[in-house]
Amino acid sequence: MKLEVLKNKCTSCVKCTLSTTRNNVVFGRGNPDSNLFVIGEGPGQQEDEQGLAFVGRSGKMLDDIFLSVGIDTNKDCYISNIVKCRPPDNRKPLINEVSECMPWLTQQINLVKPNIIVLAGSTAVESYLGIKKPISQLRGSWIIKEDIKYMPIFHPSYLLRNPSKEKGKPKWLTLEDIKKVKKEL
Numbered sequence: 001m002k003l004e005v006l007k008n009k010c011t012s013c014v015k016c017t018l019s020t021t022r023n024n025v026v027f028g029r030g031n032p033d034s035n036l037f038v039i040g041e042g043p044g045q046q047e048d049e050q051g052l053a054f055v056g057r058s059g060k061m062l063d064d065i066f067l068s069v070g071i072d073t074n075k076d077c078y079i080s081n082i083v084k085c086r087p088p089d090n091r092k093p094l095i096n097e098v099s100e101c102m103p104w105l106t107q108q109i110n111l112v113k114p115n116i117i118v119l120a121g122s123t124a125v126e127s128y129l130g131i132k133k134p135i136s137q138l139r140g141s142w143i144i145k146e147d148i149k150y151m152p153i154f155h156p157s158y159l160l161r162n163p164s165k166e167k168g169k170p171k172w173l174t175l176e177d178i179k180k181v182k183k184e185l
C-alpha cells in the first residue's frame with residue numbers, strides 16, 4: 001500500500017472521540033522516501049486548521065534547528081505525530097487515543113522505512129517506545145531497536161519556552177542532538 005492510500009483511509013478515521021472535535025486529520029508532511037522520520041505528540045491549532053504537521057510556532061522552531069545543520073524538513077525527512085487529530089486545548093493525548101491511533105503511525109513507518117527516528121518530547125518516547133523517563137535523561141543518546149536508531153530530543157514547544165542559546169541550555173543541547181542525527185544520516 002502507498003502512503004497516499006493510507007492517508008486517505010486515515011482521513012476518515014473515527015476510532016476515537018478526537019475525530020469529533022478536529023477540523024482536519026494531520027497525517028504527516030515531508031519526503032516519504034526519506035531515511036529520517038520525526039514523531040511529535042499531536043497537532044496543535046495551526047496544524048488542525050491546515051491539516052499539516054508542525055506548521056505552527058513549534059514547527060518553525062523544529063524547521064530552524066534542523067535547517068541549521070542542513071536538514072530541510074520538507075525534503076530530508078518525514079514528520080508525523082503520535083495522534084493525528086488535535087486534542088482539545090492542546091492537552092496530552094489520552095492512553096486510549098494513543099492506542100487507537102498507533103496503527104496509523106506504525107503503518108506509516110513501515111512504508112517510509114526510516115533508519116533514524118527522532119522522537120520529539122516525552123510523550124513520543126513513552127507512547128512509541130514505552131519508555132517512561134524524563135526527556136532530560138533520555139535526550140541525546142541513541143536508542144537502538146530492530147535496526148532503527150531513535151534519538152529523543154526536547155519537544156520544540158519546550159524550546160519556545162526556553163529560548164536561550166547558551167551552552168548547556170535546552171536549545172543548545174537540542175542542536176547537539178540534531179548534529180548527531182545529521183552525522184548518522
Ligand code: URA
Pocket residue numbers: 040041042043044047052053054055056058059081
Ligand atoms: N506539536 C506537535 O507535537 N506536533 C505538531 O504537529 C505540532 C505541535
